Amino acid sequence: MKKLLVLAILAVALYSVSTATASVDANITIYPGSQYSSPGKTVEYTITVHNYDQNSNSVVLEVEAGKCNSSWFEWTEKSVYVRARSVNSLTLNVTPSRNTAEGTYNWNVATTSASASATLVVQGYDYASETHVEGTGVFVIDKDVSSFTDSDAKHQFSVSFDKHYAFSGEINGFVSDEYLIEGAQGDNANFEQKSAVGDYRAKASGGSLYGTEKLHSPFPFGGTGTTVREQYDVHKMDQRLENVNLHSTGNQRYKSELATINEFGGHFLLDAKQSVPGYTQIDIKNEFFGNLTVCKHLIFRMPEKTAFAP
Numbered sequence: 001m002k003k004l005l006v007l008a009i010l011a012v013a014l015y016s017v018s019t020a021t022a023s024v025d026a027n028i029t030i031y032p033g034s035q036y037s038s039p040g041k042t043v044e045y046t047i048t049v050h051n052y053d054q055n056s057n058s059v060v061l062e063v064e065a066g067k068c069n070s071s072w073f074e075w076t077e078k079s080v081y082v083r084a085r086s087v088n089s090l091t092l093n094v095t096p097s098r099n100t101a102e103g104t105y106n107w108n109v110a111t112t113s114a115s116a117s118a119t120l121v122v123q124g125y126d127y128a129s130e131t132h133v134e135g136t137g138v139f140v141i142d143k144d145v146s147s148f149t150d151s152d153a154k155h156q157f158s159v160s161f162d163k164h165y166a167f168s169g170e171i172n173g174f175v176s177d178e179y180l181i182e183g184a185q186g187d188n189a190n191f192e193q194k195s196a197v198g199d200y201r202a203k204a205s206g207g208s209l210y211g212t213e214k215l216h217s218p219f220p221f222g223g224t225g226t227t228v229r230e231q232y233d234v235h236k237m238d239q240r241l242e243n244v245n246l247h248s249t250g251n252q253r254y255k256s257e258l259a260t261i262n263e264f265g266g267h268f269l270l271d272a273k274q275s276v277p278g279y280t281q282i283d284i285k286n287e288f289f290g291n292l293t294v295c296k297h298l299i300f301r302m303p304e305k306t307a308f309a310p
Contacts, residue, residue, distance in 0.1 A: 025052040026059055026082070027114050034119040036186025036250070038179070042095040043187075045118060047109055049089070051082035058082075063092070064108040068120065072096050073107075096122050123188055127180040134173050136203065141165040147180055148221055155183035155249040156222025157190045161215045168207040173198035187252060189245040191217070195260075197240035208266070209234050217246050217256070224248055225276040226256040226300055234266030256300040263293040274300040 027050040035043045049059050063076040070076055074093040082088045092109075102124035108117045127147065133139060146160035163176065175196035184190045193215065200209050212231045217223030224246045232240075242260035247253055262268055267289050274282045279302055288294055 025113070026050060026057070026111055027052070028061070028109055028111065028116040030109060030116045030118040032118075034121065036121045036123060036184075036188050037094070037096055038123050038125065038181060038188050039096055039100045040098045041188070042093050043120070045092045045094060046089055047080075047092055047116075048087055049080050049082050049111075050087050052085065054084055056081065056083045056086075059111050061109050061111060064110055064115075066105065066107045068094075068105045068107050069097060069100075072100075094120060096120065121185070123181050123183075123185065125179050126182050127178070129176075129178045131176040132174065133167075134171060136170040137168075139165070139167045141176065143176070143178075145178070147182065149182050153183075153222075157182050157184075157217075157248040158221035158223040159191045159215070159217045159246060161193070161213070163213045164211070166208075166210045167200075168204070169200060169202040169209065171197065171200045171209070174200075184247070184250045186250055188250055189252075190248050190250075191215075191244075191246040193242075193244040195240060195242040197237045199239075200234070200237040202235040207235070209237055215244060215246075217248070219276050222248055224254060224256045224300065225274050225280075225302070227271075227273045227275070228258060229269075229271040231269040232262070232264065232267065234264045234268070236265040238263040240264070254302045256298075258296065258298045260297075261293070261295045265291045268292070268294055270294075270296060272298055274302075276302055 029048045031046045031048070037043045047061065051057055058079050058081050060077065060079050063073050065073065072094050078090065080088050080090055100122050102122055105120045105122065106117060107120065108115050127145065129143065131141060143161065143163040148158045149156050159180065161178065173196060175194060177194040179192045181188055181190055202208055210233045215228045217226050219225035226246060228244060240262045245257045247255045256274065258272065270286045272284045274280060282300065284298070286296065
């Protein structure tokens with residue numbers, strides 16, 4: 001009889017705990033409530049749980065994907081411990097897949113007693129080119145692209161790039177990617193360029209990896225006023241990693257950024273300029289010969305209003 005009484009008391013206690021957990025006095029907020037992204041680009045949200053209860057609690061958060069694909073989310077369920085009458089926050093990375101259609105996607109984070117919603121606006125690319133090569137042999141690649149918006153366009157932008165590569169030898173990886181969004185919003189770049197080389201070696205006398213890249217975004221036509229020219233002629237290149245972003249619209253308007261690291265044997269040239277009439281003229285030239293590691297990080301900015309703003 002005593003054993004049955006103990007079991008009955010234990011059952012009541014467990015039921016009481018379960019009920020208390022389900023009715024936690026909590027609230028959820030998501031920041032920012034809306035963000036812009038593009039296919040394959042990760043954005044970060046901050047989920048904050050407010051615990052108004054007199055007791056500390058573990059709150060289980062669940063992502064309700066809505067029209068999003070659940071695979072976009074870094075996590076879809078997570079438990080967060082929140083002290084009594086306090087708050088706790090955690091981040092959630094969201095990455096729309098490479099084949100995501102342009103559009104507005106709503107999603108929620110919920111507990112048993114509260115929920116919050118957020119929006120992800122995916123902008124499609126006006127132009128995208130991805131080139132990846134690996135192995136032994138010979139290749140020649142040429143790219144010549146220009147894009148100029150109409151003078152009466154709400155969001156003006158202009159960019160042109162010209163690239164030439166000649167390769168003979170062995171390489172573990174070669175990447176040359178470009179992405180263009182003419183009316184980019186949020187933190188999306190109007191133009192993004194990614195370059196990479198991994199473990200290149202010339203296999204015979206006369207073999208080399210030669211590359212020349214010129215990127216130009218003229219300010220009078222809505223660009224950032226930036227020109228970047230690079231050239232390399234190497235017999236070996238252990239690594240090359242580079243990213244270039246140009247912003248003429250959106251939250252980072254009139255920002256240009258270049259980050260590059262190059263570990264090579266041979267010749268490397270980097271020439272970067274920004275020309276904005278009535279505001280700035282910057283000219284930077286670097287040239288290197290030998291077995292070197294070269295790192296460079298450049299940011300060009302300017303006010304939104306200048307004497308000759310487009």
